[in-house]
Amino acid sequence: MSAPALTARSLxxxxxxxxxxxxxMPPAHAASCPRCRGTIHTRKVDSVRRCWAxxxxxxxxxxxxxxxxxxxxxxLGSSRxxxxxxxxxxxxxxxxxxxxxxFTASVLVPLLKLLILGYLLYSVQTRSRRRPxxxxxxxxxxxxxxxxxxxxxxxxxxxxxxxxxxxxxSVDAEVGAVFFGAVVVLTMLAAQSFDPRxxxxxxxxxxxxxxxxx
Amino acid sequence: xSEDGPPGPGGVPANVPQAVVREGNGISLxxxxxxxxxxxxxxxxxxxxxxxxxVVTIEFKSVEGIEAGKTRVAFxxxxxxxxxxxxxxxDLSHVVVTAELSPDLAxxxxxxxxxxxxxxxxxxxxxxxxxxxxxxxxxxIDPVGDGDARDHFVGLDTPxxxxxxxxxxxxxxxxxxxxxxxxGAPVYFRQVQVGEVATYEMDPSGQFITTQVFIxxxxxxxxxxxxxxxxxxxxxxxxxxxxxxxxSASLVSMLIGGIAFDNPDPSExxxxxxxxxxxxxxxxxxxxxxxxxxIRQRYLLHFKTSVQGLAPRAPVVFRGIKIGRVVEVKLQLxxxxxxxxxxxxxxxxxQRLEIPDLDQQGARGRxxxxxxxxxxxxxxxxxxxxxxxxxxxxxxTDAVPARVVLGGRYPELPTIPAPLEEITASxxxxxxxxxxxxxxxxxxDLSASLVELRDVLKETNxxxxxxxxxxxxxxSETLDRLDSTVGSLDxxxxxxxxxxxxxxxxxxxxxxxxxSVRVLSDYLEQHPEALIRGR
Numbered sequence: 001m002s003a004p005a006l007t008a009r010s011l012x013x014x015x016x017x018x019x020x021x022x023x024x025m026p027p028a029h030a031a032s033c034p035r036c037r038g039t040i041h042t043r044k045v046d047s048v049r050r051c052w053a054x055x056x057x058x059x060x061x062x063x064x065x066x067x068x069x070x071x072x073x074x075x076l077g078s079s080r081x082x083x084x085x086x087x088x089x090x091x092x093x094x095x096x097x098x099x100x101x102x103f104t105a106s107v108l109v110p111l112l113k114l115l116i117l118g119y120l121l122y123s124v125q126t127r128s129r130r131r132p133x134x135x136x137x138x139x140x141x142x143x144x145x146x147x148x149x150x151x152x153x154x155x156x157x158x159x160x161x162x163x164x165x166x167x168x169x170s171v172d173a174e175v176g177a178v179f180f181g182a183v184v185v186l187t188m189l190a191a192q193s194f195d196p197r198x199x200x201x202x203x204x205x206x207x208x209x210x211x212x213x214x
Numbered sequence: 215x216s217e218d219g220p221p222g223p224g225g226v227p228a229n230v231p232q233a234v235v236r237e238g239n240g241i242s243l244x245x246x247x248x249x250x251x252x253x254x255x256x257x258x259x260x261x262x263x264x265x266x267x268x269v270v271t272i273e274f275k276s277v278e279g280i281e282a283g284k285t286r287v288a289f290x291x292x293x294x295x296x297x298x299x300x301x302x303x304x305d306l307s308h309v310v311v312t313a314e315l316s317p318d319l320a321x322x323x324x325x326x327x328x329x330x331x332x333x334x335x336x337x338x339x340x341x342x343x344x345x346x347x348x349x350x351x352x353x354x355i356d357p358v359g360d361g362d363a364r365d366h367f368v369g370l371d372t373p374x375x376x377x378x379x380x381x382x383x384x385x386x387x388x389x390x391x392x393x394x395x396x397x398g399a400p401v402y403f404r405q406v407q408v409g410e411v412a413t414y415e416m417d418p419s420g421q422f423i424t425t426q427v428f429i430x431x432x433x434x435x436x437x438x439x440x441x442x443x444x445x446x447x448x449x450x451x452x453x454x455x456x457x458x459x460x461x462s463a464s465l466v467s468m469l470i471g472g473i474a475f476d477n478p479d480p481s482e483x484x485x486x487x488x489x490x491x492x493x494x495x496x497x498x499x500x501x502x503x504x505x506x507x508x509i510r511q512r513y514l515l516h517f518k519t520s521v522q523g524l525a526p527r528a529p530v531v532f533r534g535i536k537i538g539r540v541v542e543v544k545l546q547l548x549x550x551x552x553x554x555x556x557x558x559x560x561x562x563x564x565q566r567l568e569i570p571d572l573d574q575q576g577a578r579g580r581x582x583x584x585x586x587x588x589x590x591x592x593x594x595x596x597x598x599x600x601x602x603x604x605x606x607x608x609x610x611t612d613a614v615p616a617r618v619v620l621g622g623r624y625p626e627l628p629t630i631p632a633p634l635e636e637i638t639a640s641x642x643x644x645x646x647x648x649x650x651x652x653x654x655x656x657x658x659d660l661s662a663s664l665v666e667l668r669d670v671l672k673e674t675n676x677x678x679x680x681x682x683x684x685x686x687x688x689x690s691e692t693l694d695r696l697d698s699t700v701g702s703l704d705x706x707x708x709x710x711x712x713x714x715x716x717x718x719x720x721x722x723x724x725x726x727x728x729x730s731v732r733v734l735s736d737y738l739e740q741h742p743e744a745l746i747r748g749r
Binding site for chain 1: 230231232233234244245247248250251252254255258259262283284286
């Protein structure tokens, strides 16, 4: 990758996202397809800003998602509200492998996603040229693994629907679950709005720094 | 990575069209998302902080069934808080429960606020807290707004009978002994349970027991200045000079005791009272129904006869109306004269005589006047069943003059022999008369009569023997003749005798005739026309 690589953008070309027509891009960023009128971008629109905004929102909601209980289990009258961490600690006493799974999926992964995306954005903004392949891989992992955090929400919804035994046992979703779901969705959206091509744009910057990144 | 189609690097086919330029838009709306997130987060944080209720610590001797983080604090079955942690006290003497309460209660945490643990409880009187079998124990709070605010409390060991949220009044009763009353025992008004015994305690002097009863609204208004409370506990069996009495208010009060109250005279409603009024708790309904007299005087009586059946508490009556009771019966030997006497101390309530404007001294003076007029005490049968004696007073105008003897511990009133003693006397008089009867003479006359009777019997005997000699032979002859007659009758009726044979034949003919008549009648029944037409 030492030599400047050819990209569609470096040739001022782009494929229409909708009809696939190859068009010549004007210097302006936004353009539309002459054939199907679809919007054409060489890079995802507003990628860095959107990603930052979504990460920020997710980071803000990450706090109530972990502070508030996500689920209340009532069995034989004694009810127990669990936050994610208290559930992990509870599992740690009985089934530690499960505790590790829950901790990884529900606490670590959203947090890592936020940190990784933040790092990628930062590196893109500073036009870092360090290990672009690893960074791209990091991004792919982030995008793939992110949805698995939703498992928590699925478990809660299934339990709430199934365990309806009145006084004997019942499970209720709590406000924390809403925040947690919001965090997962926001991080997924953030990962989607990030454009990994920006990592590589920096690599060609010295030779073709024709336009500032977005 | 990019196009494969173009023939060389940088060479783009010329027919690639130009994209249409678009105007860029200004500020991205994407920043609304973190803004909304921040607003939500801030609001949540604000709510969490503003809803942070007071945190209190409560001491308990035991926290059975209480779990940190799980157990709720409830008031009127509504959750108002949660136990957050449970710790041992430093000296291990008790457990300190920390609870977070709802902010609504912040103004109701005072020195009068009480906490207790609700568990299922089964007592003879009632079953409470059954729901906690399923829902688990919980901390109950009785919030009270009056008093100094505080955040450390000492939990009650047992649930209080009365909480401040219940409408009603607490009245104080005073009694000599507790009876079989327990906390939570029912309080009845005409056998309707209207309250409970809240607490009882020994007066510091040790002289009496103070019992506090809680009476629910609106029944607390039935407690008036003249209301009488009595112990309705258990089975009240009394056997005394007035007979045998068994009383019980209800099965529950039989088991755990109870208190009843009533207003003795409906025509006198009395005045309304507040909670500071102290009532007397009578030992029984009967006692409560008796008027209470402020003046009680003790007198001494001396009886010369046996007082068997006279016991303390035996009634003292005046013309059949109870005016007091016997306090003490003793046996006393006068060391000077060696005379054995039975001093009986009685307690009289002179007000029962309905003398207006009576005081302690006036009563004594009037008793002296009455004695001068012939007031005497005597023993009487109180109860024929139990043989109990009572002291009876009456004015005997023909009695030997006597006076009240003063100087001893109690003034001594004169006595006269009991009617019982008089009866004994008259019975012995009857016996004496019986003794005077000429029993010897009667015996002699009787034996003479017996001799005459024997003569009469002898003559009867002779008559019977004459009868034997003359009549019996003739009788036997007659019997012989009767016997032969029967024999010839027998021969006539024998199997082969002509008479029975003919008789049998005649009977057979009659039978045949009857059969043909039946046949005829059957035929006629089916063919009635045969009567006219013939067969």
